[in-house]
Amino acid sequence: MMNLTTKLDHKQAAGLLLQGDNFVIICHASPDGDTLGGAYALCGALQKLQKTARVITPEKPSPRFDYLKNALVETAEIDTENEIIITVDVADKTLLGDCEKTHGDRVLLCIDHHVSNTEYAQNLLLESESSSACEVVFELIKKLSEIAGKNLMNTDIAACLYTGLSTDTGCFKFSNTNAASHRHAAELFEYGFDSANLNYLLFEMRTPERLNLERQALESVEYFFGGKCAIITLSAVMMEGADEEDLNAISSVPRQIDGVELGVTLKEKAAGIWKISLRSNSYVNSQKICAALGGGGHKRAAGCRIKGTVEECKVRILDEIGKHILDK
Amino acid sequence: MMNLTTKLDHKQAAGLLLQGDNFVIICHASPDGDTLGGAYALCGALQKLQKTARVITPEKPSPRFDYLKNALVETAEIDTENEIIITVDVADKTLLGDCEKTHGDRVLLCIDHHVSNTEYAQNLLLESESSSACEVVFELIKKLSEIAGKNLMNTDIAACLYTGLSTDTGCFKFSNTNAASHRHAAELFEYGFDSANLNYLLFEMRTPERLNLERQALESVEYFFGGKCAIITLSAVMMEGADEEDLNAISSVPRQIDGVELGVTLKEKAAGIWKISLRSNSYVNSQKICAALGGGGHKRAAGCRIKGTVEECKVRILDEIGKHILDK
Numbered sequence: 296m297m298n299l300t301t302k303l304d305h306k307q308a309a310g311l312l313l314q315g316d317n318f319v320i321i322c323h324a325s326p327d328g329d330t331l332g333g334a335y336a337l338c339g340a341l342q343k344l345q346k347t348a349r350v351i352t353p354e355k356p357s358p359r360f361d362y363l364k365n366a367l368v369e370t371a372e373i374d375t376e377n378e379i380i381i382t383v384d385v386a387d388k389t390l391l392g393d394c395e396k397t398h399g400d401r402v403l404l405c406i407d408h409h410v411s412n413t414e415y416a417q418n419l420l421l422e423s424e425s426s427s428a429c430e431v432v433f434e435l436i437k438k439l440s441e442i443a444g445k446n447l448m449n450t451d452i453a454a455c456l457y458t459g460l461s462t463d464t465g466c467f468k469f470s471n472t473n474a475a476s477h478r479h480a481a482e483l484f485e486y487g488f489d490s491a492n493l494n495y496l497l498f499e500m501r502t503p504e505r506l507n508l509e510r511q512a513l514e515s516v517e518y519f520f521g522g523k524c525a526i527i528t529l530s531a532v533m534m535e536g537a538d539e540e541d542l543n544a545i546s547s548v549p550r551q552i553d554g555v556e557l558g559v560t561l562k563e564k565a566a567g568i569w570k571i572s573l574r575s576n577s578y579v580n581s582q583k584i585c586a587a588l589g590g591g592g593h594k595r596a597a598g599c600r601i602k603g604t605v606e607e608c609k610v611r612i613l614d615e616i617g618k619h620i621l622d623k
Numbered sequence: 624m625m626n627l628t629t630k631l632d633h634k635q636a637a638g639l640l641l642q643g644d645n646f647v648i649i650c651h652a653s654p655d656g657d658t659l660g661g662a663y664a665l666c667g668a669l670q671k672l673q674k675t676a677r678v679i680t681p682e683k684p685s686p687r688f689d690y691l692k693n694a695l696v697e698t699a700e701i702d703t704e705n706e707i708i709i710t711v712d713v714a715d716k717t718l719l720g721d722c723e724k725t726h727g728d729r730v731l732l733c734i735d736h737h738v739s740n741t742e743y744a745q746n747l748l749l750e751s752e753s754s755s756a757c758e759v760v761f762e763l764i765k766k767l768s769e770i771a772g773k774n775l776m777n778t779d780i781a782a783c784l785y786t787g788l789s790t791d792t793g794c795f796k797f798s799n800t801n802a803a804s805h806r807h808a809a810e811l812f813e814y815g816f817d818s819a820n821l822n823y824l825l826f827e828m829r830t831p832e833r834l835n836l837e838r839q840a841l842e843s844v845e846y847f848f849g850g851k852c853a854i855i856t857l858s859a860v861m862m863e864g865a866d867e868e869d870l871n872a873i874s875s876v877p878r879q880i881d882g883v884e885l886g887v888t889l890k891e892k893a894a895g896i897w898k899i900s901l902r903s904n905s906y907v908n909s910q911k912i913c914a915a916l917g918g919g920g921h922k923r924a925a926g927c928r929i930k931g932t933v934e935e936c937k938v939r940i941l942d943e944i945g946k947h948i949l950d951k
Contacts, residue, residue, distance in 0.1 A: 467795045467808070468826055470819030474812035480795070481805035491798030495879075495904070498796055502881045506841055513838035551823075553830045576823070 300414035309438040318348040319378040324392030328462030330384035336455035339366035340447040353392030366451040384428035429459025453486035504536040525549035550574040628742035636748040637766040646676040647706040652720030656790030658712035661760040664783035667694035668775040681720030694779040712756035757787025781814035832864040853877035878902040
């Protein structure tokens with residue numbers, strides 16, 4: 296069966312949502328601030344329209360995102376049988392993880408900002424210039440408010456949307472940050488959420504476990520190719536007690552060292568199984584290196600898995616890196 | 624002699640500048656991104672009006688700010704005898720350091736955002752709600768452009784102004800960030816400077832020396848008062864090769880640990896002389912603690928100096944902290 300996706304603008308997507316009554320909004324696996332913030336914001340807005348709506352995540356989110364639930368309103372019992380399925384920030388149905396089998400083929404509307412979206416949903420609201428999915432949701436909520444004649448935004452929903460906008464741009468530092476990111480942030484600030492506390496929670500707070508992990512990561516730094524490549528190695532023991540956000544933050548450390556073009560993080564997922572993360576600054580194509588080792592990703596951020604001892608793992612990845620890093 | 628300061632708005636300040644021909648713009652000592660960015664932006668704008676202008680700094684800026692000079696235009700020889708003196712981001716004339724004696728009593732216009740400004744200049748353009756002095760300079764340049772009928776903004780000047788705005792807000796993370804900060808950032812982004820590269824330079828790039836210092840700082844963390852206070856100790860040997868920006872960044876590390884209200888950094892400035900930095904999160908008044916030890920500062924960030932061994936130093940500071948941290 297040919298699966299044709301209809302591309303919608305904000306107004307058409309708002310119209311579609313206004314026709315429904317009972318929604319489930321699904322996040323992607325390894326849920327981050329953008330998929331969660333967008334889902335909770337939309338859920339809260341739909342509830343304010345007297346619709347039944349809930350959020351489900353294929354994997355448990357980090358407890359640091361617990362405050363997102365403040366955007367929700369208490370609702371009557373939910374009919375989980377006849378729900379309209381919406382996804383937020385989910386570029387491909389395989390990213391739905393455990394929800395793929397149960398929901399993946401019945402998504403009515405996908406709201407996304409990834410240019411790589413595989414058009415698995417019946418309808419797609421895609422803004423590939425947006426730095427975050429939350430900005431697409433924000434524009435959609437404004438359009439819903441306009442059509443319904445009721446302001447659906449509030450402080451808690453603004454905090455949800457700011458969560459996705461700020462985390463997907465690395466708090467406005469990453470190269471995807473643009474004028475619209477800041478314009479949207481300014482609009483959200485007007486709702487008066489506690490931005491200082493939120494920024495502390497999202498970007499500054501570090502657990503003693505995280506600090507300990509950082510210390511060990513810094514002790515493990517090794518340089519290759521005249522300092523153009525830096526490798527950090529984290530054993531399973533070192534990562535005990537650290538959550539996904541902690542590990543993500545540490546993956547960007549080797550790339551940040553002055554003179555380093557390619558930063559590599561080796562994480563031991565199980566005995567003899569290493570997850571490799573590559574982050575490049577300007578000219579090395581991380582995706583190509585990882586693809587040669589059976590992995591994938593983007594030019595500036597990619598990953599793969601290698602089996603073996605840590606030494607075997609380093610030899611294989613360095614061999615592949617050598618083909619690319621010496622080009623310039 | 625009574626020194627009366629006239630408070631100006633942007634239009635009046637622009638009018639004052641348009642009357643002059645020969646300017647020197649002075650930054651504060653320990654020059655940061657805000658004082659430097661604002662001074663170079665204003666200097667470039669005045670030069671575009673065919674005026675002679677230069678920037679001087681009481682202390683040498685970090686080389687990471689070298690790109691700010693791109694905002695300047697080559698000008699004819701400078702007459703340093705009859706210069707009109709402007710200061711940017713300088714709340715008090717003592718902050719002019721070595722320039723205080725030579726220029727401190729003859730400042731025609733001070734452009735600032737500190738509510739604590741001591742009104743030492745003949746004229747003052749103060750916006751105490753602004754998160755950075757650069758935003759005040761930005762509004763001033765827009766007004767200058769309007770009156771002169773010539774757009775004085777360009778990509779390089781926008782990069783200067785973004786430098787101050789982003790560094791003074793900790794890249795939009797600190798509690799002084801507001802809707803206007805983001806609105807100004809959005810406007811500046813429209814000038815198309817290389818924001819990704821700038822953010823890397825200002826917030827991400829870390830020298831191997833900095834990384835090494837961070838590792839040692841993390842190894843030195845000690846907790847007191849049930850984890851509400853964390854102390855980091857940096858000896859003179861550990862700090863070799865680190866610049867002021869590196870040390871500033873590390874001073875905020877202990878405050879970021881989960882559960883810590885007060886972060887303390889002890890830096891050995893010379894044998895037996897310790898510079899103490901306090902950073903609190905919500906209720907401890909750092910200024911009071913430091914004042915009791917002969918220092919000063921603000922509620923959330925303050926400092927003092929203590930002579931003695933590191934142990935003596937810790938005992939004295941912990942004794943004082945104990946009077947404040949157990950209140951809550």
